[in-house]
Amino acid sequence: MRFLMIASFAESLTGFRGPLIAALQAKGLDVHVAAPGLAAGDPVRARLEAQGLTVHDIKMERTGTNPIADLWTMFGLFRLMRRIRPDLVMGYTIKPVIYGTLAGWLARVPRRFALITGLGYAFQQESGRGGMRALVQRLYALALGCVQKVFFQNPDDRDLFRQRGILAADVPSCVVNGSGVDVSGFATASLPEGNTRFLLIARLLGDKGVREYAEAARRIRAGRSDATFAVVGWIDSNPDAIAQSELDEWVRDGVVEYLGKLNDVRPAIAASTVYVLPSYREGTPRTVLEAMAMGRAVITTDAPGCRETVVDGDNGFLVKVKSVDELGAAMLRFLEDPALAVRMGQRSRAIAEEKYDVHKVNAVMLDEMGIR
Known part of the structure; x- marks a missing residue:
């Protein structure tokens, strides 16, 4: 056929x-x-x-x-x-x-x-x-x-x-x-030592929650030095795309570290502590599944497609769509209790193997x- x-x-x-x-x-x-x-x-x-x-x-x-x-x-x-x-x-x-x-x-x-x-x-x-x-x-x-x-x-x-x-x-x-997700290709990786490192991988669109991520990072960075915020992705031709000037300002102000578009995201996930996707709506976000397979706790929105990947309080946290306050509060929980990332990351891997292979x-x- x-x-x-x-x-x-x-x-x-x-x-x-x-x-x-x-x-x-x-x-x-x-x-x-x-x-x-x-x-x-x-x-x-x-x-x-x-x-x-x-x-x-x-x-x-x-x-x-x-x-x-x-x-x-x-x-x-x-x-x-x-x-x-x-x-x-x-x-x-x-x-x-x-x-x-x-x-x-x-x-x-x-x-x-x-x-x-x-x-x-x-x-x-x-x-x-x-x-x-x-x-x-x-x-x-x-x-x-x-x-x-x-x-x-x-x-x-x-x-x-x-x-x-x-x-x-x-x-x-x-x-x-x-x-x-290929659970063998995206194998579990040990959490990095040092500062808690948050990571977002997405096309740089407003609907992906990129602005909310950057604003939450800005607020946390203003009061703490033990967290970093990385972004992987690219500016798309979509009408909802983030402006290059916005991205340049975030990088210039030290709010986020921009890693560009990567053909292989596994090194970026391995270097992260917690994966974040504050998207407004998804089918099922592939990047979340990849992060879960590699043993990462996840913060995402209580939105269609996203909410299916996270059991709130088990392998991560669900936050309200467009809520910078809730997003920032969820991030702070990992800063205040580093053991959360270990426990939740293990649960993410188990869910990936059971449900998303x-x-x-x-x-x-x-x-x-x-x-x-």
């Missing part, structure tokens, strides 16, 4: 979907992948081809809102599918789900699946986004009416899709434990797709 996976960000195919692709190949499927930015000579393309995948470079504006460009994206995907004749197709993130699914329906691909990895910028409840949100929801509803199954990474997102009429009652769905997650997905 031939399987086509569609992404909006090429690097996610090797990072987030690499183990799932390998599981598909292990079942004997001929796996094709499609994403923008995979022209000949691209290093990501080379890595994918080295895995035995057939790679297709497609035109897609990941964060654009031009309807003509999006129609051309759908037409290009339709032509691709008519040419390669996949038996199964799956898209993840907004545009691949919508336009990949509709193209798959038009091209009469027998089995079509959608993976909802989060809701994205268009679903955030800020003013000025109402028209965009309504359009995205209508397109989602149209596309999801054409699939055999929809995968969600947390129950809140599925409930929201049902409540808003995006996911019809007769469309099958399944909630899986995020993208999973990538092989367990992928086995569920393949079974739900009828791939045995």
Whole structure:
């Protein structure tokens, strides 16, 4: 059988979907992948081809809102599918789900699946986004009416899709434990000695809680010298991106230590004491799972996708979305009681092994797709 996976960000195919692709190949499927930015000579393309995948470079504006460009994206995907004749197709993130699914329906691909990895910028409840949100929801509803199954990474997102009429009652769905994490590749690492070191890994977006993290760090740094605050990530093209001037000011003032974008985050996690992600909403945050697998306590928000990863008081703390006060208070608890990071980190590792092992997650997905 031939399987086509569609992404909006090429690097996610090797990072987030690499183990799932390998599981598909292990079942004997001929796996094709499609994403923008995979022209000949691209290093990501080379890595994918080295895995035995057939790679297709497609035109897609990941964060654009031009309807003509999006129609051309759908037409290009339709032509691709008519040419390669996949038996199964799956898209993840907004545009691949919508336009990949509709193209798959038009091209009469027998089995079509959608993976909802989060809701994205268009679903955030800020003013000025109402028209965009309504359009995205209508397109989602149209596309999801054409699939055999929809995968969600947390129950809140599925409930929201049902409540808003995006996911019809007769469309099958399944909630899986995020993208999973390779618990052997992200092995437990001893906690560092010395100052308590907090770490945030994310695209530098407002919706990731980066500003709240920086403000909490500023307040704590003003009164204590036994804590440091690191940031790993990059400034994205998203409309909600942190401004370069903001980041430069935080670094200049000694509020955070910026480590840039890392291809391998394991050394940064190993050098940290506590992992922090004050996100407004997630599918299931992969970076949290990686930190848990390496034995790190976690501070995250009591928000969809985030709350599933932490048992409050057990392997970390849950704080209110956008609350700098609660975030700072949770950080201070680790400064006042260093033993917390040890105990909670051990619990994080146990939860990662039990619930989020990538092989367990992928086995569920393949079974739900009828791939045995």
